[in-house]
Amino acid sequence: MRAPGFWSQPTPDWRARLLSPLGALYAHGTARRLARGTPERMPVPVICVGNINAGGTGKTPTVIAVAERLRDAFHEPHIVSRGYGGSENGPTEVNPTNHSADRVGDEPLLLSAFARTWVARDRAAGARAAIDAGATAIILDDGFQNPALAYDLSIVVVDAETGFGNGLCLPAGPLREPAAVGLTRADLLLSIGDEAAQSKFEATTLPDALPHVRARLEPLQTGMPWAGMNVIAFAGIGRPEKFFDTLRGLGVNLMRTEALGDHAKLSTAFLTRLERDARTVGAQLVTTEKDAARLPPAFRSKVITLPVRLHFDDATALDSALTALPTAAQSKTPDQGPGV
Structure with a gap:
């Protein structure tokens, strides 16, 4: 499913206003779930990388960056995910050799x-399963609105280009809870985008006391000669246009794009059609790392992946927060502020 265009408008239009009572109910449900929860404290630090917006904001590259920084600080980080789109209930350790995206x-x-x-x-x-297996730190991929765990560090990730959209909750807007409410529980706000998008985002009202880190996604240098390559690109991420713009920035001849819904299933019929079309015009199929994880085995050698990584303007606030994590998490009570 693709996000409705009116979600990203700076002010609510008639459709958003019409749906706003349902959005208020959604916000109430989130607040009630959080209030009724009893977060469990783990014996190691727990870092939540989450968002207030529904859909893709850049959580996955942020989780990767946090894992790398924790490892540099001599932690053994494990990642815990709900496994959206998969059938496993878990706890199950992911084995890329034996497991599929399904x-x-x-x-x-x-x-x-x-x-x-x-x-x-x-x-x-x-x-708990990760800790039993040797984790000295837990990175929770998503879960900012889930009260199951107590967090030692809560990072809210936002796409600087779209910000918090029209400011309304689902289905009237893109938010899982009002931004002003969610940010009171955050320890750090990470906005991802280019300079123009960052300036646009910073023009909105942000909490003065909340540390804010800026970052951008850049292609990983792999030696691939992108410039001049004829490409048919497809992507099923939160904002496929970002991926297509990245390819254009590399100088590819983007002959066609296929913008799919987030986590969209890549059927053999769809990929066969794309392969046929690419062969007809002499183009290479290209997709994202996340989409590549959903490719059927028969197509993995036929599609080139463009990996991207997070680059920070200044990561001091993030590194300071990670350095300050306890070696063994100390108990917090719900009235002790952000991170719970």
């Missing part, structure tokens, strides 16, 4: 290349 989800399959990764519908059970 079983564990595309994002956990991708993340397992960077750190040991677990899928679990019960996030607390997933964290």
